[in-house]
Amino acid sequence: MTDSTPPPNTSGMATPEHDALPVSTVADLCTEIEANVSRVIVGHDEAIEHVVTAILGRGHVLLDDVPGVGKTMLARSIATSIDCTFQRVQFTPDLLPTDVTGVNVFNQKTREFEFNEGPVFANIVLGDEINRAPPKTQAALLEAMEEMQVTVDGDTRPLPNPFVVIATQNAVEPNRTYDLPFAELDRFMKKLTLGYPDPDEEAEMLDRTVGHHPIESLEPVADLETIVRARETVAGIRVNDPVREYATDLVGYTRENAHIGVSPRGTISLLRAAQARAVTDGRDYVIPDDVATEAPLVLAHRIKTNSRDRDGPNVVADALEHVPVP
Incomplete structure (x- = not known):
């Protein structure tokens, strides 16, 4: 376990342009992010840690549970704790693939088509209740999640680095939702469930949310450059x-x-x-x-x-x- 042989490059990417951080620095960073998110999310410390490690491991996360247990709030809290671009997509039965990836629009002034970026062009994308949209719309994420790029009308555009999808899935109402394509499930590094809080945790949650919700005062504890460098540390x-x-x-x-x-x-x-x-x-x-x-x-x-x-x-x-x- 102590030899100096480096691990194989499993990322398929070129030599990183960012310097890796020391392992101890990244460990402290994880603790700081988790503690910050815990100001909002009560009783799910293990789930918070799993989401943070997935982000640093260059993965996407699927949160699958009944409504109202904090899936969306967990995703928002993670995104807020990192000073990065964040977009939320509310998946609905009438959502189109171009509503996710973007679309070319004809500009009357320039007489040319211009690309209007969809919400997928962000560092962290929250796909809320992803299984409410039909498979065709869900498939709009396949290329993005695997290759960090989007192809529209034959033009391929890179997505921001890092790019992470945190999706929530409605575990009830089977007659009003669609099964996620197996190819899409395979693109999520982790699938988590939160479950109900115990009575003490729920009492603390109620105490925190009476009046102003703690998400309203949550501040970032990490910048984008730090996260990119931390991911290089993990890759090494x-x-x-x-x-x-x-x-x-x-x-x-x-x-x-x-x-x-x-x-x-x-x-x-x-x-x-x-x-x-x-x-x-x-x-x-x-x-x-x-x-x-x-x-x-x-x-x-x-x-x-x-x-x-x-x-x-x-x-x-x-x-x-x-x-x-x-």
């Missing part, structure tokens, strides 16, 4: 051979024990999430426990089974139990 965290093999074995187990197992994209997401997890603990290398901690939230939503009694979380739990830990 060492992932040694035994850990890579452990992640591969976990993924292999899902492929052998489910109708559809985890894709190679899922394996990459698992290791990136584990890298971010290592940084939050102040380490410059990944240990198997980082992989095991992230596996349930990174892998489960990428799995399909043919049994009603055995779903993605069950398969991942079995994998963690049966795959030997190096």
Whole structure:
């Protein structure tokens, strides 16, 4: 775990232009962002940490739960804690793909078409109740989430760096929502649920929100440049051979024990999430426990089974139990 062999470049991107921050600095940054968000979101510290690590691991997050538990407020609080561009898209049945990506509009004065950017051109994009829009509109995010670019009328335009989608999904009203395409689910690094707060947490939440809501006074604690440099730090965290093999074995187990197992994209997401997890603990290398901690939230939503009694979380739990830990 202590050799100096650098991890493979799994990003598919060129050499970074930004200098990485020290691991200890990024660990402190994560703590500061999480504490800031906790001023608004009560009782979901673990979920907050998972969203922060996903952002640093160059991933997107899907929040799936019943209405009213704070999914949208969590996304807003994260975005507010970072001094960056933020856009919210309220997904509805009549939303068009161009409402998300943008559209070319003819300018009568210049007699030329001009591109009007859609809300996807932001550092953090909140897709609220994403499953209320039909699959055609949801598919407008596929290229953006995977390649950080948007193609409209044959012209490809890069998205801001960083670019993160935090989407919420309505877990009820199945007759009024659409299933997310499996290809889109696979593009989310993590799928989280918040659940209801316990009585003490709910009482504290009510105390905070009487009068002015704390989101109204929330201030950024990190700038965009710091986040970009922190992501470079995470990308440079060492992932040694035994850990890579452990992640591969976990993924292999899902492929052998489910109708559809985890894709190679899922394996990459698992290791990136584990890298971010290592940084939050102040380490410059990944240990198997980082992989095991992230596996349930990174892998489960990428799995399909043919049994009603055995779903993605069950398969991942079995994998963690049966795959030997190096």
